[in-house]
Amino acid sequence: MFDHTGITVRDLDRSRAFYADALEPLGIRELMQFEHAAAFGRERPMFWVVLGEPATSAPRTHIAFIASTRLDVEAFHRAALAAGGVDNGAPGLRPHYHANYYGAFVLDPDGNNVEAVCRRAA
Numbered sequence: 001m002f003d004h005t006g007i008t009v010r011d012l013d014r015s016r017a018f019y020a021d022a023l024e025p026l027g028i029r030e031l032m033q034f035e036h037a038a039a040f041g042r043e044r045p046m047f048w049v050v051l052g053e054p055a056t057s058a059p060r061t062h063i064a065f066i067a068s069t070r071l072d073v074e075a076f077h078r079a080a081l082a083a084g085g086v087d088n089g090a091p092g093l094r095p096h097y098h099a100n101y102y103g104a105f106v107l108d109p110d111g112n113n114v115e116a117v118c119r120r121a122a
Contacts, residue, residue, distance in 0.1 A: 004039075006048030007061045009110050012038065014084075015049045018109055021083035023047075025075035026065050026116060060107075064115040070102045076116035077104035088113055 009015040016038045020030055023040060028047070032039040036052075039045030047063070067073045074091045081087060089105030097103075103117040 002046075004046045004048065005063060006037075006050055007063065007108075007110070007112055008050050008052040009108075010051075010053070011109065012036065012049065012051040014109050018080070018083045018085065019047075019049060022076060022080035022085060022106065022108075022114065023065065025072055025079050026067055028065065060110070060112045062113040062115070064103070064117050067116040067118040069120070070118050070122060073102055073104050073116045073118050077106060080106040080108075080114065084109060085114070089115075 016030065019040055023029070027042055028040050030038055031041050031045050037048055037050045040047045040049070067076060077091050085106035085108055088107045089103070091104040092102065094101045094103055098119060100119050100121045101117060103115050105113055105115045108114050
């Protein structure tokens, strides 16, 4: 449905490093870098991290990245925590969303809720 999306961050270098590590298990990498922005994707830029002043009140941005397998969801969660993210929901089934919805949630350095989700049966 979406062509691309992005978030605003306070510290571009810190966020670039966080997303490079957290998204690597999902096959997503940094594809472009500019003075005030960086773009991540698989084949083309789809997720932008832009230097600016994020909103200071809730709710923060929520973005979910597609994971091919449940193991990829778990690898994302581990990598995001190791990169400085804060746990916001350990990997697991969330049948209240969908019978096969397997996701994990992490807060990035600016408090945005970042998720990896696999909708395939085990």
